[in-house]
Structure formats: structure tokens, C-alpha cells
Amino acid sequence: MLICVSCLCLRCDCTEKLQGKFDYLRAQLNDNTAFKNIYRYAFDFARDKVQRSLDLDTAKTMLALLLGRTWPLFSVFYQYLEQSKYRVMNKDQWYNVLEFSRTVNADLSNYDEDGAWPVLLDEFVEWYKHRPSL
Template sequence: MPVKKKRKSSGSDDSGFRKCKITSYCRNQATSRIINPEEQFSSKKCLSWFYEYAGPDEVVGPEGMEKFCEDIGVEPENIIMLVLAWKLEAPNMGFFTKEEWLKGMTLLQCDCTERLQGKLDFLRLQLNDGAAFKNIYRYAFDFARDKDQRSLDIDTAKSMLALLLGRTWPLFPVFHQFLEQSKYKVMNKDQWYNVLEFSRTVHPDLSNYDEDGACDVQRSATGI
């Protein structure tokens, strides 16, 4: 009898173990579905997320943007916000329209704060891709300028250049000082593009410095 009871108990344990494995498998499958953004992205949820920050005009403005940045844990002046705006194809600094939000967040497959936080590393990586960075840099000019002006005021240009090139261009401090001493008030689009080209072609030790080329860049940077 003790043996039979033991076998019965063992069989019960086996059954319980099998149930436990099945339950665990089902839970794992459910978890996999939850963390799979491709399957779980919801336009409805994304729209509700937008309205957490949108004002009465159905636009995320400065106040909503401040709360949005706080929620995702990114400072408003962080370059990641510029990359995000580029992904959303937002033309105006400090504003996201509903259409821009839905289109961009759908592309990123983000419908909530947590999913966007999970994409921050991906957004940072865009800055290390040469082609993507060039597009971000060019986008920044139109994004930052006053829309009734064709050029970028020099103070805004200096701030944006510091954001975009300050961390990677060894000669940026010298160039920034040059802009500080300049009497010119604006930088046009061609000049803006030429600064990036200069930063990519001239070596930090100026070993490939070309006087004619440097003059061209100086003319571009100052409007001479």
C-alpha cells in the first residue's frame, strides 16, 4: 500500500509538473506577444497617447512638449529630441501635430511612453550613421529657423551647431569662436551645408588645409 500511494503521489506530481510547464509556456508566449511591437502596436492607443499632451488645437505645443520630455526622461534640449522630430517630419520646433505624431510613431511602432523609451538607443544610433546624420543636419536648418525667414539667425545657428557638431568635431571650438567674433547676424542654407562639409573634409591638424577652400567656407559662414 505505501508503494501504491507513493506511485499515485508521483503520478499526481507528474501531472502537476506537466500543467506547470504548459502554464509556463503559455505565459511565455503571451509575454512574447506583449513585447513584440510589430504585433501589438495600436493606432487607437497611440492617438490616446497623443491627447495626453495635445492642447485644444490638437497640437502638442511647448507645455505639452515639456511634459512629454519629462515622461520619456529626455531633456528638451537633448539632441534625441531633434532626431525624434526628424523621424516625425515635424517642420516646427516645439510642436507636433496629430498627423505628424501618428505617422512618425507608427513608423517607430511606438504607442506609449515605454515603447518610445525602448527606441531611444535606436534614435541615438542614427547620429552615428553618416547618411542619416547628414539628413538630420540638413533637416535642422529648416526646423530651427523662423518660418518667415529664409536664413537662420546666428545665435540659433551657433546653438544648433553646438548640438550637432560640438560633440564630434575637434575644430568646433575654434569655429564657434570665429562665429562669436563675426558681425554677421544670419546663416543661409548654403552656408549651413558648407559648414558640415568643412567639418568632414578638413583634418583636425589642418594637414589638408586648402587656403582657397578655407576662404570659401569663411565666406559661406559669414556671408561675405
């Protein structure tokens, strides 16, 4: 249903017309507001509808698709999630990962320890600062 509705919105009734929209769709991913809407939609799209959160494996996969190429800390954050105690990611955590990726420098120099970040991100920063150098 999603693809049919999307194709209707894009006015695509065949594969060739859809391929012709790829540049437009890529531009949507580069628009901050549109990307934020796509990112937020992805949480509800990917979660099991009877659950209020994403299982961690699904969250990691979706984060890789959405932030893997653009967030300099993504691979380190992924490593953190791999070894963390977390088994799910709730909507607040999901939304804040995007905000964190957009506002906190890759060296964490502007990270505010007193900010209103979810504990997941506070613990990531702590883990990052104390992990062994590679």
C-alpha cells in the same frame, strides 16, 4: 505634428516604447548618410519660416547640438562665430559647415584655400591661423 509623425514611423504610442528606440536613434546619428539628412533637416526646422536663413544665435545652438561633441574644431568655430560680423547663416553656409567638419583636419593641414568653401569658412580659417596662442 513632427513628434506624432516620428512616433508613428517608430511605432511608438507611449513613452516606454519611445525609450526603447533610443539605441536605434543613436545609431542613426552615427550613420553618415542619416546624420547628413538630419543635419540638413535641422536648418529648415530651426529657421523662422519667413526667413531664408538662420539667425546666428539659433545656428550656434543647433551646431552645438549637432556637432558639439564630434567636431574637434567646434569650440574654436563657435568662438569665431561669437566675434564675427555675421548675424545670420544661410543654407549654403550651413551645409558647408558639415562638409568642412567632416573633411578638413583639425590642424587645417588639408584645407584648400582655392576650394569652393563659402567666405564664412575661408574667414574662419584665416582667423584661426592668426589668433593669439592660448
